[in-house]
Amino acid sequence: MSPASRGRLLVWGGYAAVLLAAPLLFRSGFALSLLCQMGIVVIFALSYNMQLGQTGLLSFGHAVYYGLGALFTIHALNLVQAGWKIPVTLLPLVGGLAGLVFGVILGYVTTRRAGTTFAMISLGVGEMVAACSLMFPAFFGGEAGVSGNRQSGGPMLGVSYGPQIQVYYLIAAWLIICTAGIFALTRTPLGRMANAVRDNPERAQFVGYDPRRVRFFMVTLSGFFAGVAGGLAAINYEIVTAETLSASTSGLVLLATYLGGIGFFAGPIAGAIVVTLIQMGLSSLTHAWPFYFGALFVATVLFVPGGLASLAVLHVRLWHAKLLARALGVYARMAVPALAVLGIVVFMVELAYKGAEDPPIPLTLMGVDIDSGSAGNWIASLVVLVAAMAAVRWAWRRVAPRWGEIEAALAGNRA
Amino acid sequence: MSAAALELQGVQKRFGATEIVQGVDLRVEKGERHALIGPNGAGKSVLFHLISARYPVSAGTIMLHGEPITGLKPHEINRRGLARSFQVTNLFHRMSVFENVRCAALWSLGYGYAFWRRVDRLADANARAAQIVERVGLASRSNVSAGILSYAEQRALEIGVAIAGGADVILLDEPTAGMSRTETEAAVDLIRRVTEGRTLLIVEHDMSVVFGLADRISVLVYGRVVATGTPEEIRGNARVREAYLGADAHA
Numbered sequence: 170m171s172p173a174s175r176g177r178l179l180v181w182g183g184y185a186a187v188l189l190a191a192p193l194l195f196r197s198g199f200a201l202s203l204l205c206q207m208g209i210v211v212i213f214a215l216s217y218n219m220q221l222g223q224t225g226l227l228s229f230g231h232a233v234y235y236g237l238g239a240l241f242t243i244h245a246l247n248l249v250q251a252g253w254k255i256p257v258t259l260l261p262l263v264g265g266l267a268g269l270v271f272g273v274i275l276g277y278v279t280t281r282r283a284g285t286t287f288a289m290i291s292l293g294v295g296e297m298v299a300a301c302s303l304m305f306p307a308f309f310g311g312e313a314g315v316s317g318n319r320q321s322g323g324p325m326l327g328v329s330y331g332p333q334i335q336v337y338y339l340i341a342a343w344l345i346i347c348t349a350g351i352f353a354l355t356r357t358p359l360g361r362m363a364n365a366v367r368d369n370p371e372r373a374q375f376v377g378y379d380p381r382r383v384r385f386f387m388v389t390l391s392g393f394f395a396g397v398a399g400g401l402a403a404i405n406y407e408i409v410t411a412e413t414l415s416a417s418t419s420g421l422v423l424l425a426t427y428l429g430g431i432g433f434f435a436g437p438i439a440g441a442i443v444v445t446l447i448q449m450g451l452s453s454l455t456h457a458w459p460f461y462f463g464a465l466f467v468a469t470v471l472f473v474p475g476g477l478a479s480l481a482v483l484h485v486r487l488w489h490a491k492l493l494a495r496a497l498g499v500y501a502r503m504a505v506p507a508l509a510v511l512g513i514v515v516f517m518v519e520l521a522y523k524g525a526e527d528p529p530i531p532l533t534l535m536g537v538d539i540d541s542g543s544a545g546n547w548i549a550s551l552v553v554l555v556a557a558m559a560a561v562r563w564a565w566r567r568v569a570p571r572w573g574e575i576e577a578a579l580a581g582n583r584a
Numbered sequence: 585m586s587a588a589a590l591e592l593q594g595v596q597k598r599f600g601a602t603e604i605v606q607g608v609d610l611r612v613e614k615g616e617r618h619a620l621i622g623p624n625g626a627g628k629s630v631l632f633h634l635i636s637a638r639y640p641v642s643a644g645t646i647m648l649h650g651e652p653i654t655g656l657k658p659h660e661i662n663r664r665g666l667a668r669s670f671q672v673t674n675l676f677h678r679m680s681v682f683e684n685v686r687c688a689a690l691w692s693l694g695y696g697y698a699f700w701r702r703v704d705r706l707a708d709a710n711a712r713a714a715q716i717v718e719r720v721g722l723a724s725r726s727n728v729s730a731g732i733l734s735y736a737e738q739r740a741l742e743i744g745v746a747i748a749g750g751a752d753v754i755l756l757d758e759p760t761a762g763m764s765r766t767e768t769e770a771a772v773d774l775i776r777r778v779t780e781g782r783t784l785l786i787v788e789h790d791m792s793v794v795f796g797l798a799d800r801i802s803v804l805v806y807g808r809v810v811a812t813g814t815p816e817e818i819r820g821n822a823r824v825r826e827a828y829l830g831a832d833a834h835a
Contacts, residue, residue, distance in 0.1 A: 357700065364676065375667065
């Protein structure tokens with residue numbers, strides 16, 4: 170076996186092993202539903218990156234395919250309830266086909282142009298489909314949504330989809346299939362031409378390809394995988410509401426994908442995991458989680474435009490170049506002032522959120538109640554914030570030359 | 585008379601009220617190397633954009649192998665066997681040298697929009713790409729991103745992408761612009777080799793390149809072809825010398 174194919178086997182084998190082992194390591198009910206949600210969002214984000222990262226299409230309406238996939242699946246589930254003989258295991262395929270069909274219809278409209286025009290049209294189409302949920306309540310379920318019962322099919326080979334763990338393995342199996350499918354697609358003529366169209370649609374025309382056609386195929390196929398993700402969501406939650414295909418869902422998948430890194434195949438996987446953790450984990454700790462989520466996103470766009478994956482790749486390269494120790498030295502010097510800024514920002518945000526409760530409640534920190542209504546507390550916090558930011562600036566001035574040397578050494582190593 | 589590889593009849597282009605190309609007639613015979621020269625602003629690049637359909641023509645007909653291609657889209661014209669390079673480097677900058685060339689070869693080998701075949705297993709596409717990367721002298725840079733190549737390397741890749749689809753009519757827009765003397769000589773040598781047996785229409789400012797490479801030359805001044813002929817005829821043409829060449833003709 171060649172080293173390349175051995176490496177490939179290792180990566181895919183490891184991926185499958187992690188998916189198999191995850192629920193054995195995290196056994197609580199909360200952890201299991203977290204893992205299920207993660208798996209769904211990973212497929213959704215990977216499908217989104219077929220457009221954003223691979224074809225260069227920024228869509229604000231990707232939830233349409235996810236939501237319609239979910240809706241068709243939940244209706245199919247209700248048909249199973251009514252006696253149709255479709256195995257529930259294959260129902261995500263119904264979602265995928267719905268995503269594919271709507272990808273053909275909507276993609277024809279949206280992919281006529283790229284760039285800003287595509288982004289605007291995708292937003293408009295997304296709003297139109299979301300508006301349909303109020304116009305056709307019989308199909309979209311109106312305000313209450315459509316619910317179903319994932320055990321409708323009855324047990325098949327001992328699998329009834331009653332216990333959550335069975336749903337987890339259903340999601341994991343589809344996740345592996347979808348990841349492999351989306352990855353394989355990047356290695357096909359269409360996948361490569363999608364990259365070419367992303368880089369330079371004009372030149373793609375002059376080598377014989379119609380960029381519009383390439384975009385259309387990519388949007389359609391990405392609609393299929395988004396539909397599978399939606400189908401799994403329908404089976405997992407047993408309810409599909411209007412929110413599933415809303416702009417906020419589209420926004421979430423965009424944030425997850427970008428956060429993970431659109432330039433790397435595994436980027437959206439990392440992004441989906443982190444976003445799900447924030448969404449489900451942090452939200453149980455604080456009401457301010459959307460604020461932190463937004464701040465994280467802004468920081469990513471500003472400081473790490475390549476996303477988490479690029480950060481990982483950078484550190485692997487530092488390690489190979491034997492520069493990691495020096496980089497860690499820089500981090501150590503920055504850690505104290507940076508954590509101070511982070512701490513005081515979190516403190517102020519939490520203070521504000523507690524103050525906004527009705528009636529306002531004090532923030533309890535190490536047994537001390539801090540009054541959010543007191544001007545003195547706010548002024549003191551601001552002073553500390555300014556001081557901490559000055560400390561970051563001071564520390565960065567001192568380590569910046571060192572960081573510059575590391576970067577230069579890394580660049581020299583590469584050339 | 586058999587059909588020309590490329591023939592322009594009364595081709596005009598207006599941008600608003602400005603007539604950039606004022607009725608160009610041009611015939612490029614099969615297998616010849618034809619140079620298009622003229623002072624800045626004569627409309628040479630615009631004429632290339634009209635032939636390759638980057639811009640629509642305002643009037644006139646363009647024929648490729650005797651068939652009209654006016655009104656077709658760029659990719660349709662490419663599929664009929666016309667490929668071009670660009671004056672300003674125009675590559676797939678985030679993709680490797682090899683990938684750039686392979687993408688340029690895919691359509692002509694019939695792979696279309698296939699999403700069920702692995703590119704790494706397309707023996708003919710990979711062989712063609714490797715061969716062209718080798719021919720344009722970038723074999724050692726095969727896995728480097730196009731965006732970080734040196735300028736001369738990008739120009740070479742520009743030619744590689746243009747010829748990879750196996751088109752029999754090649755349009756090269758100032759392939760040696762901005763190159764040093766040595767680089768220019770290497771580029772001319774490369775162009776001569778890769779256009780062997782094909783039809784070439786080239787826009788070029790460097791007179792040594794033009795006179796060294798071209799079988800025939802057309803002179804474009806203010807959007808009109810004022811003369812067409814062999815290098816000797818053009819060199820001796822009083823009107824051309826007056827209008828354009830000046831002292832350069834003796835260089």
